[in-house]
Amino acid sequence: MATxxxxxxxxxxxxILEVTESDTSISSNSGKISWKLKIKAITGSPSHNNxxxxxxxxxxxxxxxxxxxxxxRGLSAGSTKTIASGSFTKTHSSDGSLSLSCSARADSGxxxxxxxxSGTFHGTTIPRATTPVIKNSAGTSTVxxxxxxxxxxxxxxxxxxxAFTHDVTYKLGSKTGTIYTGLSQYVNWTVPTSLxxxxxxxxxxxxxxxCKTKNGSTTVGxxxxxxxxxxxxxxxxRPSISGITASExxxxxAAKFEGLFLKSKSKLKISVSRAAGDGAEVRKxxxxxxxxTHTGQTINTGILKWYEDLSCVVTVEDTRGRTTSKTYTVSxxxxxxxxIESFSVDRCDQDGTLNDEGAYFKASYAVDIAPxxxxxxxxxxxxxxxxxxxxxxxxxxxLSSYTANGSAxxxxxxxxxxxxxxxxxxxxxxPVVASETLSTAFTLVDHHxxxxxxxxxxxxxxxxxMDVALxxxxxxxxHTIEETDFDEQIEMVExxxxxxxxxxxxxxxxxxxxxxxxxxxxxxxxxxxxxxxTNWEPxxxxxxxxxxxxxxxxxxxxxxxxxxxxxxxxxxWLVAYGLPADCVPKxxxxxxxCAHHSTTTCTISVPYSLSEDAGEVHVTVKLLEGYxxxxxxxxxx
Numbered sequence: 001m002a003t004x005x006x007x008x009x010x011x012x013x014x015x016i017l018e019v020t021e022s023d024t025s026i027s028s029n030s031g032k033i034s035w036k037l038k039i040k041a042i043t044g045s046p047s048h049n050n051x052x053x054x055x056x057x058x059x060x061x062x063x064x065x066x067x068x069x070x071x072x073r074g075l076s077a078g079s080t081k082t083i084a085s086g087s088f089t090k091t092h093s094s095d096g097s098l099s100l101s102c103s104a105r106a107d108s109g110x111x112x113x114x115x116x117x118s119g120t121f122h123g124t125t126i127p128r129a130t131t132p133v134i135k136n137s138a139g140t141s142t143v144x145x146x147x148x149x150x151x152x153x154x155x156x157x158x159x160x161x162x163a164f165t166h167d168v169t170y171k172l173g174s175k176t177g178t179i180y181t182g183l184s185q186y187v188n189w190t191v192p193t194s195l196x197x198x199x200x201x202x203x204x205x206x207x208x209x210x211c212k213t214k215n216g217s218t219t220v221g222x223x224x225x226x227x228x229x230x231x232x233x234x235x236x237x238r239p240s241i242s243g244i245t246a247s248e249x250x251x252x253x254a255a256k257f258e259g260l261f262l263k264s265k266s267k268l269k270i271s272v273s274r275a276a277g278d279g280a281e282v283r284k285x286x287x288x289x290x291x292x293t294h295t296g297q298t299i300n301t302g303i304l305k306w307y308e309d310l311s312c313v314v315t316v317e318d319t320r321g322r323t324t325s326k327t328y329t330v331s332x333x334x335x336x337x338x339x340i341e342s343f344s345v346d347r348c349d350q351d352g353t354l355n356d357e358g359a360y361f362k363a364s365y366a367v368d369i370a371p372x373x374x375x376x377x378x379x380x381x382x383x384x385x386x387x388x389x390x391x392x393x394x395x396x397x398x399l400s401s402y403t404a405n406g407s408a409x410x411x412x413x414x415x416x417x418x419x420x421x422x423x424x425x426x427x428x429x430x431p432v433v434a435s436e437t438l439s440t441a442f443t444l445v446d447h448h449x450x451x452x453x454x455x456x457x458x459x460x461x462x463x464x465x466m467d468v469a470l471x472x473x474x475x476x477x478x479h480t481i482e483e484t485d486f487d488e489q490i491e492m493v494e495x496x497x498x499x500x501x502x503x504x505x506x507x508x509x510x511x512x513x514x515x516x517x518x519x520x521x522x523x524x525x526x527x528x529x530x531x532x533x534t535n536w537e538p539x540x541x542x543x544x545x546x547x548x549x550x551x552x553x554x555x556x557x558x559x560x561x562x563x564x565x566x567x568x569x570x571x572x573w574l575v576a577y578g579l580p581a582d583c584v585p586k587x588x589x590x591x592x593x594c595a596h597h598s599t600t601t602c603t604i605s606v607p608y609s610l611s612e613d614a615g616e617v618h619v620t621v622k623l624l625e626g627y628x629x630x631x632x633x634x635x636x637x
Contacts, residue, residue: 002121004102007042009113013072014040016080017104019059021090021123026161027215029096029126034087035059037104039072040080054107057084059121060100064088070106090123094221098123127160129221132168132211137188145204145228148237149193152227154179155186156211165214172207172229173198179209196231196279201319204230231320236278239316243273244328246312249300256427257375262335263307264612265428271298276318283321288313289330291534291574303612305574307334333372337612341366343422343434352409359414361438364407367424371402377427382408387417387437387461399424415459416440439469525550530576530617536561539628546576546617548583550637555583557606557617558632566625572605573623577616583637584609590635604631 001020008015016038024031037057057065065084075081083106092098103118135142137151146152156166168179168187175198180187199205207227213220231237248254249267261268270289274297276282287294289312290301304310312328343365347358354362361384369378380397395410412418418438425431440459448454450463457469530546532538538545539560546559559575567573590606602621607613619629 002102002119004104004117004119006115006117008106008108008115010108012041012043012112013075013115014042015104015106015115015117016040017057017102017117019100019102019121021098021121024124024126026126027163028091029094029128029220030089030091031098031123031126032087033059033090033100033121033123034085035064035102036085037065037083037106038080039070039075039083039106041072041075041077044075044077055083055105057086057104059088059102060090062088092123092126094128096126096128098125129213129223130156130159130164130166130211131223132156132166132209132225133158134209134225134227135186139186143227145230146191147230147232148191148196149232151188151190153186153188154183154209154211156183157185159184159213160220161215163215164220167212167214169210169212170207171210172205191229193236193278195229196237196277198279199229199231199320200280202231203233203320203322204228231277231279233322237280237320238277238322239274239280239282239318239324240277241272241274241314241316241324241326244312244314244326245271246328246330247271252428257333257372260373260375261304261310261330261332262372263304263332264335266304266332268301268304268330269298270294270301270312270314272314272316274314274316276316277320277322280318280320280322282316283319284317286315286317288315293534304332306571307332308569308571335370335372335376337430338370338424338426338432339368340422340424340432340434341368343436345418345420345436345438347412347414347438348409350409352407357414359411360409361412361418361420362407362409363420363422365397365422365434366405367399367403369399369402369424369426372427374402375427376402378402378404378424379426380422380424382410383421383423384410384412384418384438386413387419392421412438414440415461417461523550523552530557531578532561532576533574535563535565535573535623536575536629537564538562539630548579550580550583553636554634555637556632556634558630559617560630561628563623563625563627563629565623567623570620570622572618572620575604575617575619575629579606579615579617581609581615584614585635585637590633592631592633602629604633606633606635 001018004017006015018036020034021031022034035057053069055067055070056063064086070083072081090098100121102121105116107114133142133155135153135155137153139153139155143152154168166183167181168183170177170179172195175195179189207229208224209227210222210224212222247269248261249269250265253262253265270287272285272287274282274285284295285297287299289310290304292301310330310332312330313325314328315323315325317323345361345363346354347356348354348360348362349358350360352362363382367380370376378399380399382395382397383392385392395408397408417440419435420438421433421435423431423433440461448463452463453465455467455469461467527547527549530548532546539562545561548555548557585606585608587608589608589611591603593601593603602619605618607616
């Protein structure tokens with residue numbers, strides 16, 4: 001009840017307005033409003049009935065009572081008299097609340113004056129729309145989150161009226177749907193897995209569940225609650241890799257060694273079949289192989305630098321930030337260029353017995369050709385011709401194995417010197433050649449038919465020439481210069497190797513060499529970095545982890561590294577690359593057992609200029625991740 005009062009202006013009495021509500025109805029959302037207008041005497045009642053007065057009551061904007069007189073005669077001081085009363089039914093607002101403005105006025109029309117009251121009446125709030133409660137599937141506790149595919153209970157048993165029913169819907173992102181129509185108690189609802197599409201870039205989102213309360217066909221009101229929806233971290237919602245394939249990019253390898261991948265020759269195309277988790281998209285595909293990291297569903301590698309089992313690690317990341325990795329093993333067969341390990345020619349008899357005066361020569365050889373699972377070709381031949389002529393004769397050699405030692409007997413006149421070449425090749429048809437010179441048959445002294453030439457230790461072949469094929473011993477000191485020694489000495493002084501090995505040419509080259517050296521003696525590159533392989537990491541932050549320096553013809557390489565990987569076998573691994581051409585060994589591979597890795601001595605090698613690996617630095621060792629490798633190498637170019 002609300003009571004509003006005011007004292008008449010003359011002070012004789014009080015005007016009172018009382019407002020109450022009763023008989024509220026949940027189903028109709030209404031109540032009965034009753035009111036009374038009273039006057040309470042303070043000093044005693046007047047002696048007349050206040051004719052010509054005015055009095056009124058207004059509630060909720062509606063004039064509920066109006067009159068031109070009110071009779072309070074005989075009302076003693078402290079007594080109260082009801083002047084007017086009434087009631088009416090009022091519908092509440094949609095949320096069940098009720099607020100009514102109230103006012104009343106009484107004017108006596110005589111000397112007793114007037115009074116007026118006003119205010120707001122707040123009625124009873126009638127329970128209206130039901131707020132749904134989200135519980136676990138058993139209904140034993142409330143929940144604030146649920147995963148896709150899980151079951152929650154939507155409970156409306158707290159409704160205001162047993163006659164109420166409820167239409168329950170949901171909204172997540174742009175997707176909406178109906179959970180239940182006409183719900184009166186509760187329903188167990190499975191969160192649709194199809195809603196994964198609404199969370200393509202997140203592992204959770206906020207769902208709004210709306211409950212429309214109805215009384216028959218009339219909507220009572222609407223209430224909403226939120227529920228956190230999560231994307232489970234299960235296989236269905238993680239990226240998947242269904243396939244990884246490797247194919248050959250080098251056409252020659254594919255044509256000649258179908259199905260095989262070769263160290264130092266093959267380049268691979270890696271193709272990945274992958275998919276994002278349900279409702280997401282693939283953000284990135286990373287492929288790690290051959291010491292390289294690539295990004296993309298299809299990638300191309302550089303030339304393979306290792307053999308045996310090569311791991312290919314594929315990682316797929318989706319737009320939710322979830323990743324899946326898979327390792328694919330590529331079998332790589334060892335390949336290296338054909339090697340002539342040794343080759344020599346000697347005069348002999350027809351049966352191969354060595355004889356300086358024999359009319360045949362014996363060509364002896366040792367070769368090493370990469371087997372490539374016994375699919376590699378292995379061909380060899382010997383070419384020979386009289387020195388000074390242009391036509392070669394050829395003898396084909398059948399190699400019994402890929403690492404073969406053998407010899408061939410070939411007729412050769414005792415009167416002439418022969419140039420002899422031994423050539424081997426494999427399926428890539430890049431021949432490797434070694435050459436030797438076969439001298440004439442031995443004779444202590446021989447005169448040329450022209451009468452102007454003489455030879456010692458061989459047959460005379462040239463006019464106006466003294467040809468010596470004997471060692472030179474002076475006072476017990478050996479001054480003999482072999483052909484190979486001559487070539488090496490010419491090369492050391494940067495001369496040109498010639499088939500006519502004459503002492504004046506050597507002396508001239510020596511003089512030229514020292515002239516050039518005087519101008520080059522101060523040439524110094526200073527320490528410069530090489531590009532580090534991904535197999536290794538710097539030992540410290542100094543930056544000088546693999547460096548080289550060239551002073552004149554002297555090259556130094558030093559390193560201090562930490563292994564980034566571990567391997568199962570002892571093999572040759574790339575350390576660094578980018579060595580300039582003028583720092584690469586010209587005719588031989590530099591090797592030195594000068595490195596240390598995990599307390600184990602290992603071999604450092606710098607391939608020579610004609611090698612496919614020229615410009616690189618290798619180590620032969622079994623790698624152990626976290627262990628150091630250090631070496632300091634020096635050689636001449």
